[in-house]
Amino acid sequence: MVNENLVKDVVKEPYKYGFVTDIETEKIEKGLNEDIIRLISQKKEEPKFLLDFRLKAFKKWQKMKEPDWSGLGYKKIDYQDIIYYSAPKQKEKISSLDEVDPKLLETFDKLGIPLTEQKKLTNVAVDAVFDSVSIATTFREELAEHGVIFCSISEAVKNHADLIEKYLGTVVPASDNYFAALNSAVFSDGSFVYIPKGVSCPMDLSSYFRINSGDSGQFERTLIIAEESSSVSYLEGCTAPMFDTNTLHAAVVELVALDDASIKYSTVQNWYAGDEEGIGGIFNFVTKRGKCLGKRSKISWSQVETGSAITWKYPSCLLLGEESVGEFYSVALTNNLQQADTGTKMIHIGPKTKSTIVSKGISAGNSKNSYRGLVKMGTKAKGSRNYSQCDSMLIGDQASANTFPYIKSQQPNSEIEHEASTCRISEDQLFYLQSRGIEFEEAVSMMVSGFCRDVFNQLPMEFAAEADKLLALKLEGSVG
Amino acid sequence: MQSKMKESDPILEVENLSASTDNLPILKGVSLTVYPGEIHAIMGRNGCGKSTLSKIIAGHPSYSITNGDIKFLGENINSLEPEERAQSGIFLGFQYPIEIPGVSNLEFLRVSTNARRKFLNKEELDTFDFEELVKEKLEIVKMDHAFLSRSVNQGFSGGEKKRNEILQMALLEPKIAILDETDSGLDIDALRIVASGIKKISNTQTGIILITHYQRLLDEIKPNYVHVMSDGQIIKTGESDLALELEEKGYEWTDNFIKET
Numbered sequence: 001m002v003n004e005n006l007v008k009d010v011v012k013e014p015y016k017y018g019f020v021t022d023i024e025t026e027k028i029e030k031g032l033n034e035d036i037i038r039l040i041s042q043k044k045e046e047p048k049f050l051l052d053f054r055l056k057a058f059k060k061w062q063k064m065k066e067p068d069w070s071g072l073g074y075k076k077i078d079y080q081d082i083i084y085y086s087a088p089k090q091k092e093k094i095s096s097l098d099e100v101d102p103k104l105l106e107t108f109d110k111l112g113i114p115l116t117e118q119k120k121l122t123n124v125a126v127d128a129v130f131d132s133v134s135i136a137t138t139f140r141e142e143l144a145e146h147g148v149i150f151c152s153i154s155e156a157v158k159n160h161a162d163l164i165e166k167y168l169g170t171v172v173p174a175s176d177n178y179f180a181a182l183n184s185a186v187f188s189d190g191s192f193v194y195i196p197k198g199v200s201c202p203m204d205l206s207s208y209f210r211i212n213s214g215d216s217g218q219f220e221r222t223l224i225i226a227e228e229s230s231s232v233s234y235l236e237g238c239t240a241p242m243f244d245t246n247t248l249h250a251a252v253v254e255l256v257a258l259d260d261a262s263i264k265y266s267t268v269q270n271w272y273a274g275d276e277e278g279i280g281g282i283f284n285f286v287t288k289r290g291k292c293l294g295k296r297s298k299i300s301w302s303q304v305e306t307g308s309a310i311t312w313k314y315p316s317c318l319l320l321g322e323e324s325v326g327e328f329y330s331v332a333l334t335n336n337l338q339q340a341d342t343g344t345k346m347i348h349i350g351p352k353t354k355s356t357i358v359s360k361g362i363s364a365g366n367s368k369n370s371y372r373g374l375v376k377m378g379t380k381a382k383g384s385r386n387y388s389q390c391d392s393m394l395i396g397d398q399a400s401a402n403t404f405p406y407i408k409s410q411q412p413n414s415e416i417e418h419e420a421s422t423c424r425i426s427e428d429q430l431f432y433l434q435s436r437g438i439e440f441e442e443a444v445s446m447m448v449s450g451f452c453r454d455v456f457n458q459l460p461m462e463f464a465a466e467a468d469k470l471l472a473l474k475l476e477g478s479v480g
Numbered sequence: 481m482q483s484k485m486k487e488s489d490p491i492l493e494v495e496n497l498s499a500s501t502d503n504l505p506i507l508k509g510v511s512l513t514v515y516p517g518e519i520h521a522i523m524g525r526n527g528c529g530k531s532t533l534s535k536i537i538a539g540h541p542s543y544s545i546t547n548g549d550i551k552f553l554g555e556n557i558n559s560l561e562p563e564e565r566a567q568s569g570i571f572l573g574f575q576y577p578i579e580i581p582g583v584s585n586l587e588f589l590r591v592s593t594n595a596r597r598k599f600l601n602k603e604e605l606d607t608f609d610f611e612e613l614v615k616e617k618l619e620i621v622k623m624d625h626a627f628l629s630r631s632v633n634q635g636f637s638g639g640e641k642k643r644n645e646i647l648q649m650a651l652l653e654p655k656i657a658i659l660d661e662t663d664s665g666l667d668i669d670a671l672r673i674v675a676s677g678i679k680k681i682s683n684t685q686t687g688i689i690l691i692t693h694y695q696r697l698l699d700e701i702k703p704n705y706v707h708v709m710s711d712g713q714i715i716k717t718g719e720s721d722l723a724l725e726l727e728e729k730g731y732e733w734t735d736n737f738i739k740e741t
Contacts (some may be wrong), residue, residue: 436566
């Protein structure tokens with residue numbers, strides 16, 4: 001009953017961030033072997049321990065097989081046809097933002113992430129990553145006054161090698177999975193955050209990842225360490241230009257929270273999703289994991305996943321510390337031919353640990369959207385609890401939604417609760433809203449926002465508004 | 481008094497309207513004209529087409545008009561979207577108001593009210609101004625402020641849902657309100673609240689169509705006309721005493737009219 005033309009028109013709504021910045025870049029040759037890895041490490045002037053870390057990971061990766069258990073369908077990736085290092089050419093050493101290529105600043109301006117002193121966001125410090133390198137980090141001095149370190153991971157390797165050596169790969173070991181191994185071998189840049197003991201970070205920290213080249217993969221690595229009784233809220237945003245080829249993005253994020261520390265990690269992922277025929281788009285294979293090492297520590301993931309042709313992502317928590325808390329709040333929206341397989345793992349190891357999972361999947365068009373989650377209670381997780389809620393919303397009759405909750409309990413004195421539901425936007429609901437003067441499109445987006453409200457409530461304010469708008473834009477005309 | 485009303489132009493004209501759903505004819509030539517200030521009651525058995533008529537006037541996408549016209553303020557609205565009809569002043573009070581999980585009632589009412597105000601070239605209201613307006617209107621249906629923070633109709637009792645419908649009518653200030661069995665499922669106190677609400681909202685410029693099975697609503701709101709529907713047609717039209725007669729004699733009595741025609 002829904003106007004077909006309307007559907008077609010608005011699905012063609014252009015991806016707002018699809019432009020390419022014309023900038024001279026330094027790229028190394030395509031392909032992956034030990035020499036390439038040595039070259040990346042050399043370009044970044046890395047210490048020996050890191051080169052060894054990379055080479056070991058590469059050896060492991062060569063012995064591993066690309067996972068196929070998720071049932072995601074995609075063209076085989078040719079790992080020798082990818083450029084593993086691409087950086088915009090600029091002066092050797094940049095001491096201030098004035099020396100950054102204006103084209104780069106302009107790019108981030110256009111993405112709504114102004115970096116210059118006059119325009120920078122007032123309450124958020126930003127690390128801007130363009131292809132393989134970090135371009136700029138704002139508010140560094142202000143943060144340094146509090147002892148907070150916020151910089152690119154390459155810089156941290158140079159200036160805080162002890163912390164990198166101590167923590168890198170301790171949450172996501174290089175051998176963890178195929179994509180994590182690949183990332184460990186070739187990671188180019190990413191963000192590093194260190195919050196010292198007792199410090200509550202005075203502002204939100206944010207990384208903005210921008211893929212610009214069509215033929216280079218992006219392999220960023222993020223490491224956040226929250227010392228005893230510290231806290232931080234970290235935001236992550238991502239966009240990429242429209243290419244008709246697929247670009248590989250395989251990131252690793254590691255979080256470590258010590259006693260009484262808390263880390264809140266929020267993502268709005270809007271990589272290019274491909275066109276309505278499924279051509280182009282980012283392959284997003286990401287490993288995100290947090291370790292609640294300390295007593296009463298807390299790690300909270302919230303994510304709004306709207307982009308990418310393929311999303312394979314399970315932000316997880318290892319709950320080691322007594323009474324530590326893990327949270328996962330997720331909205332995943334798929335349209336056209338997008339595929340998303342996302343969820344979380346809550347591994348309860350310590351006693352009296354607690355986890356909450358709230359997942360909202362929305363599938364429109366011909367897309368496939370799956371929640372996959374594991375809740376595990378270890379033998380020592382006495383008195384631990386989990387609550388999971390997984391809801392799916394179907395829009396149209398061609399989309400599919402799946403829920404795969406895995407539960408493993410080795411501790412009889414623990415509680416696991418799981419609720420799941422599937423709903424569809426009904427014609428009656430739409431008619432009801434329309435009969436009150438509310439436009440069709442707005443009616444759909446109101447219902448979708450309503451469906452996601454539990455998750456949006458968890459997002460930092462400015463992110464929540466952005467997420468709401470993003471969903472509305474992505475869904476325009478998708479009801480059929 | 482009635483002749484005086486008719487000096488003005490009609491609000492709603494339904495002319496020889498036939499409509500079907502899934503190729504099944506539901507309405508078979510209905511004509512009905514409502515002038516400003518008039519209250520019409522439509523009665524009839526379940527399945528006679530009363531609710532369908534109301535949904536078609538509001539633009540429900542499941543029904544298609546096979547013949548005839550619907551005119552609102554002189555304009556043919558056959559092909560208008562439901563939201564366009566609502567914005568221009570047609571209101572349908574649902575027999576079974578729909579639940580919309582997660583969408584706050586307050587926000588829903590505000591967006592809806594602003595859509596109507598925009599059409600009327602009135603300034604749209606921000607959250608604070610709207611709160612003021614809605615507080616005032618809550619009085620009319622004697623609803624508690626707490627209703628606003630709940631999801632639209634979710635977990636509302638039957639009576640609360642119906643009062644929420646009348647609240648919407650109060651906010652939207654329609655030119656014509658079609659109230660589909662607004663009295664069903666209400667206890668006597670709730671019925672009085674709803675009826676007095678409808679009376680407060682309506683005036684000499686608005687038209688009202690009450691779809692009902694029972695006399696008790698018509699005791700509270702006296703109609704100018706009563707129409708009896710059967711098998712997709714209006715088979716008899718009279719004044720308010722027709723409803724009383726119908727109550728007394730039952731719908732079987734009306735079966736004879738069909739035989740006559």
